[in-house]
Amino acid sequence: xxxxxxxxxxxxxxxxxxxxxxxxxxxxxxxxxxxxxxxxxxxxxxxxxxxxxxxxxxxxxxxxxxxxxxxxxxxxxxxxxxxxxxxxxxxxxxxxxxxxxxx
Numbered sequence: 755x756x757x758x759x760x761x762x763x764x765x766x767x768x769x770x771x772x773x774x775x776x777x778x779x780x781x782x783x784x785x786x787x788x789x790x791x792x793x794x795x796x797x798x799x800x801x802x803x804x805x806x807x808x809x810x811x812x813x814x815x816x817x818x819x820x821x822x823x824x825x826x827x828x829x830x831x832x833x834x835x836x837x838x839x840x841x842x843x844x845x846x847x848x849x850x851x852x853x854x855x856x857x
Contacts, residue, residue, distance in 0.1 A: 758809075763802070765815045777805050777814060785816055 769777065781788060781803065789801045792813070805812040 760810045762810055763813045763815065766817070769814065776807070780805060789816060789818070
């Protein structure tokens with residue numbers, strides 16, 4: 755028997771609302787673990803998931819935000835050079851060192 759299913763590559767946004775609902779049912783936990791990377795040419799690619807209906811095999815393109823890594827602005831929030839209370843720690847540690855030397 756010959757496989758007569760159509761093969762379609764389509765963006766998720768271009769699917770009908772009915773097919774979007776069916777796709778969500780097929781992937782209830784989301785697409786993350788099921789995505790495949792499709793190479794289109796040197797340095798050009800897209801991510802997609804496979805979706806099958808009774809008469810069509812779909813390769814559905816999904817938008818993916820790729821994290822390019824931290825920027826200098828991101829580091830500002832995490833690495834604040836002014837540590838609150840640092841002066842008090844230095845003063846207390848020098849007082850306790852003086853107390854130990856008197857004994």
